[in-house]
Amino acid sequence: MKARAAIHRDFRISRIDDRLYSAFIEHMGRAIYSGIYEPGHPHADHRGFRQDVLGLVRDLxxxxxxxxxxxxxxxxxxxDGIGPKTERPVRLDLAWRSRETNQVGINEFAEWAxxxxxxxxxxxxxxxxxxxxAREFMEYVNHPSGTTWSDLRRSHGVEQPYGVKMWCLGNEMDGPWQIGHRTARDYGRVANQTAKALKALDPSIETIVCGSSNDEMPTYPDWEREVLEECYENVDYISLHKYFGNxxxxxLNYFxxxxxTGRYIQAIAGTIDHVKAKKRAKNDIFICFDEWNVWxxxxxEDKARVKAWDWPEAPSxxxxxxxxxxxxxxxxxxNEFIRRSDRVKIACIAQLVNVIAPIRAERGGPAWRQTIYWPYQMASLYGRGDALAVQVDAxxxxxxxxxxxxxxxxxxxxxxAAGMLTIFALNRHLTEAADLDVEMAGFNARRVALHRVMEGHDLQATNSAEAPxxxxxxxxxGAALDDGRLRARLGPLSYHVIRLELEEVAGSG
Structure with a gap:
């Protein structure tokens, strides 16, 4: 299979916000308890944080x-999650029908983060x-001192405020399953007033309003329009969620x-533009794709198990x-998030440890990287800088x-800054290799600095504690420079990250 691609130095999509490679962790299952926090584990420190898990997280x-x-x-x-641990209440979590001990709260999580x-x-x-x-939470977290909530934080041993700049205004409020589910108009008004109050405390924060839980919701995309009509001037992002399966x-349908997903992003971007024009607003709103993963x-089976069990603590x-x-x-x-980085500024893989996660950790046992850890890591490490438009003929x-x-x-x-051009290439063909020829206008590439590949595995092959x-x-x-062009052979069902070290940009002073 012959394939060509063309890149031009000046055909820039956007500066990539580093937060495109963010993550999500919830008090759910074993994400917190026996995930990042497990007192008594052989790799836990004196506070109970698992250092083996922490190391895998840092590498991302x-x-x-x-x-x-x-x-x-x-x-x-x-x-419920502040103050002496021995005095914290145990609560029933209605979302996942389990018991929450509150042994990890905002201060413990902030320390781990x-x-x-x-x-x-x-x-x-x-x-x-x-x-x-919400206002009291922010005052506890962000205000320096001299008020009831900030001084309470200081009495809990945290002298300096955390200075958190990103605040999500609820979660999936379009979903009938959500506790406190609202209509779009009602939620939009509440989100607007909450955003105004939080920004009155700290005008430098960014607020994220709930968009659709997925693009198959019956209210999509009217939900986004109606919510933004209520709060456009006081929010900075609208969230999108989507999970995938085969x-x-x-x-090929899976891929x-x-x-x-690109159409989903494009539709919401158009909705944002429509509301901005309708309201004659001056501010821009971007997309925070703050829940995505394969699930x-x-x-x-999990849905049935949750309905059947009797309030367990940190269940699998x-x-x-x-x-x-x-x-x-x-x-x-x-790759799609990189190509849409003009509209998607933040994206969070859901979740980080144990629960639909790139990292797995056995209770009392080892931690390891799942297969999806690797593309996430390589995009995070090498997908920084500017996203460039690329024309592909295949x-x-x-x-x-x-x-x-x-x-x-x-x-x-x-x-x-690093003097690097990085090509992330996925060959989706089931049986044919691709002979790729890449034209790079405006760049002088010195050498192939890195070429990492994932290929040659059975599609159903997995990692495990025994074979991590x-x-x-x-x-x-097989990736080489030839007269200013990159030539590479990409096997069927393969993913390649090719980093080219650049000389001085052609035509620059």
Whole structure:
């Protein structure tokens, strides 16, 4: 299969916000308890944080993390998680029908996030919670001192405020399953008043309003329009969520869902533009895709189990085991986020540890990287700088969810500070290799500095505690520069990250 691509130095999509590679962690299942926090574990420190898990998280270079939910947040009282641990209440979590011990609250999580080098994105309860609850939460977290809530934080041993800049205004409020579910108009008004109050405390913060839980909701995309008509001037982002699966066992259709996601982003971007024009507003709103991942392997079983169990503490829940096919899908979805980085500024893989996560950790046992860890890590490490437009000429196919899908999925980033051009290439063809020829106008490439590849595995192959490195990137071969062009052979069902070290940009002074 012959394929060509063209890149031009001046055809820039957008500066990529580093937060495009963010994550999400919720008080759900074993994400917190026996995930990041497990007192008594052989690798736990004196505070109970698992250092083996922390090391795997650090290697991802996660910019920001959304916390504490998720569905959990819509009935959560943040005050339950502060003060002496022995005095904290045990609550019933209605979202996941389990018991919450509150041994990890905002201060413990902030300490963990600080050690991981991750900025916090906090969600406020707009289900059972009120504007006043949100205001007090922010005052506790962000105000220096001299008030009831800031001085209470100081009495809990935290002298300096956290300075959290990203605040989510509830979670999935369009969903009938959500505790405190509202209509779009009602939610938009509440979100608007909450955003105004929070920005009155700190005008430098960014607020994120709830968009659709997925693009199959009956209220989509009217939900976004109606919500934004109520709060456009006081919010900075609108959130989108979407989970993916291959229940039909149709690999090409599965990969076509990447194109479907692009249409989802495009539709909401158009809705934002429509409301901005209608309101004659001056501010811009961007997209925060703050829940995305593959979730289907055990979804039906988990749903039945939650209904049947009797309020367990930190139960095993949504512990997907990801295969090689899922890793290829995640690689392509990250490519789509790079290509849409003019509108999508923040995106959060959901979740980070144990619960539909790139990292798994056994209770009392080892931690390891799932297959999807690797494309997420490589995009996070190398997908910084500017996103460049790329024209791809390759064979195409039709599937149920999308037509005219290219077998070759390519995203390109230019990191001028590092002097690097990075090509992320996914060959979706089931049987044919692609002989790729890339024209790079405006760049003088000195050498291939890095070529990492994931290929040659059975699509159903997975990693496990016993075989943690069965699926992992390897050094690639066959990528070479030839008279200013990149030529590479991409095997069928393969993902490549090719980094080119640049000389001085052609034509620059």
């Amino acid at each position: 270079d996660v910019p920001a993390i959304r916390y504490p939910g998720g569905n959990f947040v819509s009935a959560y009282d943040w005050k 600080g050690e991981a080098g991750i900025e916090m994105m906090l969600a406020v309860n707009l289900g059972t919670g009120t504007l006043q609850d 229940n039909s066992r149709d690999t 076509g869902k990447i194109e479907q 289907y392997h055990s979804r039906a 829940l949504l512990e997907e085991t990801y295969n090689f096919e899922d890793a290829l899908f995640v690689a392509g979805l990250l 064979p195409r196919y039709d599937c149920r969810v999308a037509d005219d899908v290219s077998y070759l999925d390519i995203a390109v980033t230019h990191d001028a 490195d069965r699926i992992a990137p390897a050094d690639g071969s």
